Amino acid sequence: MxxxxxxxxxxxxxxxxxxxxxxxxxxxxxxxxxxxxxxxxxxxxxxxxxxxxxxxxxxxxxxxxxxxxxxxxxxxxxxxxxxxxxxxxxxxxxxxxxxxxxxxxxxxxxxxxxxxxxxxxxxxxxxxxxxxxxxxxxxxxxxxxxxxxxxxxRLLPGALGCADSAEKDSFSRSLLKHHQYTRPPLFAGMTVPGVLLSGDHAAVERHRFLESVRLTLERRPDLLAGLSLSQAERKLLHREGLLAAVEAAQRGRTA
Structure with a gap:
């Protein structure tokens, strides 16, 4: 380009x-x-x-x-x-x-x-x-x-070292990005969420998705108007008590 x-x-x-x-x-x-x-x-x-x-x-x-x-x-x-x-x-x-x-x-x-x-x-x-x-x-x-x-x-093919980085950036899916952590596991008396150390990749993805949704609801609910959810994601949000708030934000209202 x-x-x-x-x-x-x-x-x-x-x-x-x-x-x-x-x-x-x-x-x-x-x-x-x-x-x-x-x-x-x-x-x-x-x-x-x-x-x-x-x-x-x-x-x-x-x-x-x-x-x-x-x-x-x-x-x-x-x-x-x-x-x-x-x-x-x-x-x-x-x-x-x-x-x-x-x-x-x-x-x-x-x-x-x-x-x-x-x-x-x-x-x-x-x-x-x-x-x-x-x-x-x-x-x-x-x-x-x-x-x-x-x-x-950063969106041009090959520009980023990790091919998935651009797709998982904030705003790429109408969601803010989840919190990030790195070594050491203990800093100033604060630990890393245990799920990130579990080795359970599916659980990590669920944790990160839910955290992204919570952050977006808190800070940029306007973004959720463009969010498309799979059936599995809707079930997960419903189980966590977040689906109603997301749907209200998508309609431009507060739950």
Whole structure:
């Protein structure tokens, strides 16, 4: 997969893209990253990429011409290319959207907005969708773009050391992930749940599923609207007294 990043601060990406899973995916040829400096496509002695908004108002607006020129210089990879503007006005980024990008795109082009936004004529002509990572304001789209890169990268086949890791992450099944423990078995007077030391894999899976359900009910009941349950899971939740609460959360109510 190819991801291209368009920014007026290209050096912002240097260190993050050379660490961890993203770096390993790049070295393995699973992910290809292109970084493009929008200023290189601006005209005039000062390489200006922004100007005052028509109609007045606060701040500056990113100009359409250098953005269009920068986008035109990005080499096309594959047939399934999507141009995405990182913007607080965009659709909420989620695990499902990350999976969509990883599965259905050969190339993502992430445009990092700045200032008060981007000239709407560029957006209307060239942008396929806008994407937001949350209901808060950042100084620019670079941090948001890195979030998208990381979330998408870990879903690419071969990017993670364990093939099951991505499937069992939080949000992959509309559930928060269960608690995790490692050595030593005793820390600060606290022990590890005995079932995790039992060697009974079926019991461990039941314990983890129930813990995920309890955590999701407590912290993010809204997620349960997308949870699909097998008959065996429904019986287990009923036996543990959790089924009514889950069904109420799925209906948007509190049991």
């Amino acid at each position: 190819r991801i291209d990043l368009l920014s007026i601060f290209p050096d912002f990406f240097t260190t993050p893209l050379n660490e961890g899973i993203v770096r390993r995916a790049i070295l393995a040829g699973i992910l290809d990253i292109g970084i493009h400096n929008i200023r290189e496509h601006a005209t005039g002695p000062h390489r200006t990429t922004d100007d005052r908004p028509y109609g007045g108002g606060e701040g500056m607006v990113m100009k359409a011409e250098p953005l269009a020129a920068c986008l035109a210089a990005v080499p096309r990879v594959g047939e399934r290319r999507r141009v995405i503007l990182m913007s607080p006005r965009g659709l909420p980024f989620s695990q499902g959207r990350a999976q969509d990008y990883a599965t259905n795109c050969d190339q993502l082009i992430l445009l990092c907005g700045r200032y008060e936004g981007v000239d709407e004529r560029f957006t209307a002509r060239f942008v396929d969708e806008a994407c937001s990572i949350g209901d808060y304001v950042l100084s620019g789209g670079e941090l948001a773009a890195l979030v998208v890169v990381d979330a998408v990268c």
